[in-house]
Amino acid sequence: MTDHHLTIPDTCLVVLVGVSGSGKSTFAAAKFGRYxxxxxxxxxxxxxxxxxxxxxxxxxxxxxxxIAGKRLAAGRLTVVDATNVQxxxxxxxxxxxxxxxxxxxxxxxxxxxxxxLERNAARSDRSFGDRVIxxxxxxxxxxxxxxxxxxxxxxxxxxTPEKAAAAVIVREPLLNxxxxxxxxxxxxxxxxGCRSELESLLGKLGxxxxxxxxxxxxxxxxxxxxxxxxxxxxxxxxxxxxxxxxLVMGMIESxxxxxxxxxxxxxxxxxxxxxNVKLTHGLERTMAQLETQTPEFRAKVASFCDHLVAHYVLxxxxxxxxxxxLKEAYHGRAxxxxxxxxxxxxxxxxxxxxxxxVRYPWxxxxxxxxxxxxxxxxxVVPEWVNNTLxxxxxxxxxxxxxxxxxxxxxxxxxxxxQVWYEPARPLAAPAxxxxxxxxxxxxxxxxxxxxxxxxxxxxxxxxxxxxAAGALEVMSRYAIDPRRLLHLPPTMAPTPxxxxxxxxxxxxxxxxxxxKEGVPEVICEEKHMGSRAVVLLCRDAGVAAxxxxxxxxxxxxxxxxxxxxxxxxxxxxxLLARVRSALESTGIWNELETGWLLLDTEILPWSLKxxxxxxxxxxxxxxxxxxxxPLAVKALTAAAQRVPSLLELRNHTTAxxxxxxxxxxxxxxxxxxxxxxxxxxxxxxxxLAAEGKTFHDRDHLWHLALADRLVAADPLFLTTARxxxxxxxxxxxxEAVTWWEELTGKGGExxxxxxxxNLTRTKRGLVQPGLKVRGKEYLxxxxxxxxLLDENLSRxxxxxxxxxxxxxxxxxxxxxxxxxxxxxxxxxxxxxxxxFAVLALESEPVDPRL
Numbered sequence: 001m002t003d004h005h006l007t008i009p010d011t012c013l014v015v016l017v018g019v020s021g022s023g024k025s026t027f028a029a030a031k032f033g034r035y036x037x038x039x040x041x042x043x044x045x046x047x048x049x050x051x052x053x054x055x056x057x058x059x060x061x062x063x064x065x066x067i068a069g070k071r072l073a074a075g076r077l078t079v080v081d082a083t084n085v086q087x088x089x090x091x092x093x094x095x096x097x098x099x100x101x102x103x104x105x106x107x108x109x110x111x112x113x114x115x116x117l118e119r120n121a122a123r124s125d126r127s128f129g130d131r132v133i134x135x136x137x138x139x140x141x142x143x144x145x146x147x148x149x150x151x152x153x154x155x156x157x158x159x160t161p162e163k164a165a166a167a168v169i170v171r172e173p174l175l176n177x178x179x180x181x182x183x184x185x186x187x188x189x190x191x192x193g194c195r196s197e198l199e200s201l202l203g204k205l206g207x208x209x210x211x212x213x214x215x216x217x218x219x220x221x222x223x224x225x226x227x228x229x230x231x232x233x234x235x236x237x238x239x240x241x242x243x244x245x246x247l248v249m250g251m252i253e254s255x256x257x258x259x260x261x262x263x264x265x266x267x268x269x270x271x272x273x274x275x276n277v278k279l280t281h282g283l284e285r286t287m288a289q290l291e292t293q294t295p296e297f298r299a300k301v302a303s304f305c306d307h308l309v310a311h312y313v314l315x316x317x318x319x320x321x322x323x324x325x326l327k328e329a330y331h332g333r334a335x336x337x338x339x340x341x342x343x344x345x346x347x348x349x350x351x352x353x354x355x356x357x358v359r360y361p362w363x364x365x366x367x368x369x370x371x372x373x374x375x376x377x378x379x380v381v382p383e384w385v386n387n388t389l390x391x392x393x394x395x396x397x398x399x400x401x402x403x404x405x406x407x408x409x410x411x412x413x414x415x416x417x418q419v420w421y422e423p424a425r426p427l428a429a430p431a432x433x434x435x436x437x438x439x440x441x442x443x444x445x446x447x448x449x450x451x452x453x454x455x456x457x458x459x460x461x462x463x464x465x466x467x468a469a470g471a472l473e474v475m476s477r478y479a480i481d482p483r484r485l486l487h488l489p490p491t492m493a494p495t496p497x498x499x500x501x502x503x504x505x506x507x508x509x510x511x512x513x514x515x516k517e518g519v520p521e522v523i524c525e526e527k528h529m530g531s532r533a534v535v536l537l538c539r540d541a542g543v544a545a546x547x548x549x550x551x552x553x554x555x556x557x558x559x560x561x562x563x564x565x566x567x568x569x570x571x572x573x574x575l576l577a578r579v580r581s582a583l584e585s586t587g588i589w590n591e592l593e594t595g596w597l598l599l600d601t602e603i604l605p606w607s608l609k610x611x612x613x614x615x616x617x618x619x620x621x622x623x624x625x626x627x628x629x630p631l632a633v634k635a636l637t638a639a640a641q642r643v644p645s646l647l648e649l650r651n652h653t654t655a656x657x658x659x660x661x662x663x664x665x666x667x668x669x670x671x672x673x674x675x676x677x678x679x680x681x682x683x684x685x686x687x688l689a690a691e692g693k694t695f696h697d698r699d700h701l702w703h704l705a706l707a708d709r710l711v712a713a714d715p716l717f718l719t720t721a722r723x724x725x726x727x728x729x730x731x732x733x734x735e736a737v738t739w740w741e742e743l744t745g746k747g748g749e750x751x752x753x754x755x756x757x758n759l760t761r762t763k764r765g766l767v768q769p770g771l772k773v774r775g776k777e778y779l780x781x782x783x784x785x786x787x788l789l790d791e792n793l794s795r796x797x798x799x800x801x802x803x804x805x806x807x808x809x810x811x812x813x814x815x816x817x818x819x820x821x822x823x824x825x826x827x828x829x830x831x832x833x834x835x836f837a838v839l840a841l842e843s844e845p846v847d848p849r850l
Contacts, residue, residue, distance in 0.1 A: 017143070019140055104151060189392045190233040260322060315407075493804050499797070556576045636649055699757050804850040
């Protein structure tokens with residue numbers, strides 16, 4: 001770097017320091033982004049309409065600190081443009097940086113006083129005298145030398161206008177920011193001086209150990225493309241800490257490994273530097289072993305351990321490695337408390353019966369998007385807790401040395417050769433009695449208030465406190481047992497509004513939307529006019545009881561898209577028995593290798609669940625229109641013969657009579673009598689999940705092929721007509737439009753257009769999973785009998801579908817997330833978190849007719 005390069009961290013708080021007229025605002029505008037700079041003068045203007053009002057200073061800085069806090073919380077570089085020559089004003093900014101775990105940087109514009117005086121004299125908006133400049137300059141000179149002692153991690157001083165103009169800001173990633181390193185990785189747990197076991201584990205992972213002329217391992221060459229990552233605690237307790245250090249340091253020097261600092265390395269550095277450190281917990285062995293090494297090696301070890309980073313963020317932010325783990329708010333941050341948490345974890349302040357600290361169970365509350373791999377607290381068997389995994393399996397205590405292959409999530413271990421160090425607490429004893437939570441326990445805190453749910457496919461989805469309250473009312477009063485409520489289907493977005501005369505929706509707009517997204521193939525599926533239902537079915541009562549806690553007489557559940565039971569218990573079991581039999585006869589149970597299935601279906605007729613709605617709303621409207629409009633037409637026809645001006649009203653009323661007739665015909669198509677389960681039909685169209693797996697990576701033809709096998713096995717099931725096409729092929733689009741016209745002309749509701757591949761992403765993000773295109777007669781049920789009249793249709797064509805489409809994508813991502821969590825065997829509260837959020841989003845104020 002040349003003298004005019006000023007290096008700063010990518011994420012930091014930059015504090016400009018300089019007297020009035022030193023050129024801070026000009027410098028900030030030239031060197032930083034428009035939104036990165038927060039000016040105290042601008043904030044004065046915000047609160048007082050006068051940028052020079054000193055009376056508004058306190059309020060202005062309240063605003064500035066608030067905005068800066070929001071930016072830093074989001075991980076955005078922030079520049080504070082104020083004089084900041086007083087220690088007190090800098091102290092509040094240093095606290096702001098600490099509170100958000102970012103590094104504070106000072107850029108000092110120490111310009112000659114005559115330059116500042118000349119500049120201020122030339123400004124008509126500055127009325128203060130030279131004495132203010134002299135006072136600020138004096139405060140600045142008394143501050144410069146102490147800026148690092150105050151806490152600024154980097155201080156850059158520019159003492160001439162030429163240096164300020166020539167300065168180039170160079171943004172560097174933090175040492176912990178290795179997001180560009182994408183792996184694959186082999187993350188290795190606490191070694192604790194067990195060199196022989198480490199060599200065995202590296203060999204099992206496919207690494208080739210390299211020996212020096214004296215036979216010491218000094219490197220390990222990984223399989224192509226892989227990198228080892230050590231979680232720290234390389235030393236203490238085991239028989240050969242120097243050997244472990246020599247091997248790991250060599251791997252790092254060769255670019256074959258990374259390593260974060262453990263608490264034992266931290267303590268070793270202090271011991272090697274002559275600090276007063278108690279030689280306990282195995283440190284006494286390491287110090288004795290290092291005494292047999294050369295002074296040069298000991299110095300190299302001290303430097304190596306002292307420069308270890310506390311945590312790494314890898315693979316685009318999808319993987320975090322820290323010795324004791326790290327909560328999400330600290331990922332990629334830099335501060336003393338972040339480093340302390342990463343190396344030592346968090347404790348409750350209590351000690352257990354062995355005199356060891358009780359660790360706070362941070363992983364139980366973890367909901368972050370990144371996988372966190374760590375060690376520190378020995379466990380007999382690694383167990384996943386909310387996308388976190390502890391890899392310390394107590395090798396020095398006679399347990400094993402463990403690694404995780406990432407991203408494969410494959411655990412690889414080798415047993416300890418012997419007990420090298422007697423643990424204070426037996427390895428199999430629980431480390432923290434208060435640290436575990438019943439996986440089936442739900443608490444109000446899991447769902448109340450404003451919530452953010454991290455999803456794999458659409459980032460973070462926020463649920464407002466108001467929507468959560470509404471969902472809690474429905475869930476607590478009407479929904480089935482949450483142990484069996486694994487998924488709620490998302491709402492479906494309508495196609496963009498058609499500009500064709502006489503139509504509100506048309507397939508061409510759906511095809512154009514997917515063609516614009518670059519989707520190569522879509523599938524058009526017949527839309528059944530029934531009620532959406534999710535079917536959870538177990539192969540036998542044993543699976544039902546063991547997996548979902550069903551009583552002996554229950555093997556599954558059928559629920560609505562809001563989580564309510566679809567049938568009474570006896571009817572549910574009768575229907576499930578037929579579904580189970582069909583799955584057995586078709587061999588689907590064995591084919592999918594599962595003891596339970598979750599199916600997405602439509603249950604017909606519509607009147608089965610909507611009977612009261614049809615009678616109280618649709619039939620009442622139809623009956624009233626049928627009774628009044630014919631009489632009105634008759635009367636207006638007679639009156640128009642005497643008063644010709646009434647002819648237009650007669651024609652309008654006649655159109656309304658015909659619309660009312662069409663309205664009655666529309667809803668009657670979806671009504672047929674049922675006696676118990678007699679007359680009930682099920683249209684399955686997607687397999688959602690099974691034990692250990694989800695199926696959104698299978699295309700829709702795969703799903704419908706399974707459904708067709710059920711249709712062939714039992715007349716209970718109803719087939720779903722479909723056609724596949726390229727949405728950019730005009731001929732194929734024309735044929736699909738004809739098919740839709742025939743389908744709706746026969747009374748069908750319409751169709752759903754979906755990406756054939758199922759889950760689809762483009763450069764723009766997640767693609768809508770489906771767009772519904774409903775027939776014009778069916779839409780009378782939604783918008784009313786008269787919706788096609790010109791005055792109504794023209795108004796409806798301006799409907800805004802953006803919020804509906806946004807909700808559909810968010811609910812889709814949450815639905816996928818709940819399925820992924822079920823398949824991964826996550827605790828109930830993790831699954832329920834995503835399910836509950838879908839129901840909460842249904843409370844958002846979006847036109848339900850869409």
